[in-house]
Amino acid sequence: MTAQGHFLSFEGIDGSGKSTQARLLADHLRATGHDVVLTREPGGSPGAEEIRALVLQGDPDRWSAETELLLFTAARRDHMERLIAPSLAAGKIVICDRFADSTRMYQGLSRGDLRGTVDALHDLMIGREPDLTILIDMDPAQGLARAKGRQGAEERFEDFGTDLQAAMRTGFLSLAKEFASRFHVIDGARAVEDVAADVTATVTDYLAS
Numbered sequence: 110m111t112a113q114g115h116f117l118s119f120e121g122i123d124g125s126g127k128s129t130q131a132r133l134l135a136d137h138l139r140a141t142g143h144d145v146v147l148t149r150e151p152g153g154s155p156g157a158e159e160i161r162a163l164v165l166q167g168d169p170d171r172w173s174a175e176t177e178l179l180l181f182t183a184a185r186r187d188h189m190e191r192l193i194a195p196s197l198a199a200g201k202i203v204i205c206d207r208f209a210d211s212t213r214m215y216q217g218l219s220r221g222d223l224r225g226t227v228d229a230l231h232d233l234m235i236g237r238e239p240d241l242t243i244l245i246d247m248d249p250a251q252g253l254a255r256a257k258g259r260q261g262a263e264e265r266f267e268d269f270g271t272d273l274q275a276a277m278r279t280g281f282l283s284l285a286k287e288f289a290s291r292f293h294v295i296d297g298a299r300a301v302e303d304v305a306a307d308v309t310a311t312v313t314d315y316l317a318s
Contacts, residue, residue: 113200114199115202115203115240116193116203116239116240116241117203117243117315118207119243120211120245121247121252122252122274124247124255126255127243130245130301130304131204134309134312137305138312144202146192146204148193148203149207150207151181153192153193154191155191156184156187157187160181161184164184174215177216181216182234182235185208185212185235189237193205209231210284212227212231213228213284214284215277218276241315242293243293243295244285245297246295246297246298248278251298
């Protein structure tokens with residue numbers, strides 16, 4: 110491993126299985142001797158987890174897209190300062206379940222026309238992209254059915270319905286083309302172990318490069 114570590118992110122619509130795949134990848138890399146930090150957004154640090162509760166619970170119209178953007182950026186800044194940057198500096202592999210690409214989609218495209226503002230705030234307050242982003246692609250209706258089937262408390266975005274998920278999928282695939290050098294798209298509409306095999310192969314190739 111290089112001294113600066115490796116920063117990997119997973120993206121996808123709600124219910125795509127990205128969280129499961131992030132965990133399976135972390136387990137695999139640890140089993141092969143890597144020092145891995147598995148984290149998530151929003152969240153990952155105590156302060157960011159408090160913000161997570163604010164933005165993922167409650168009525169769908171609780172916050173405007175602009176307010177969400179500020180909250181997510183504050184959470185990401187704390188996450189970066191307290192966990193991600195120190196872990197990378199220590200040479201670890203950081204696997205993050207969602208990062209700035211989710212903000213580009215939820216607040217920058219699907220919840221408002223704020224992409225320029227999202228990028229400007231990211232450049233100002235975060236200034237770092239993942240080294241590799243794995244996009245787990247999924248049909249919006251199938252993903253939403255999975256997500257709602259969890260029956261958890263954090264369903265504020267799922268409550269916006271299939272239209273938002275469809276816009277998210279289209280947007281993520283567009284981001285994969287825009288940032289082609291770091292994105293890798295994997296079909297998530299398959300058995301978990303088949304998706305995991307593709308994820309493992311992709312990351313193995315990246316680490317060997």
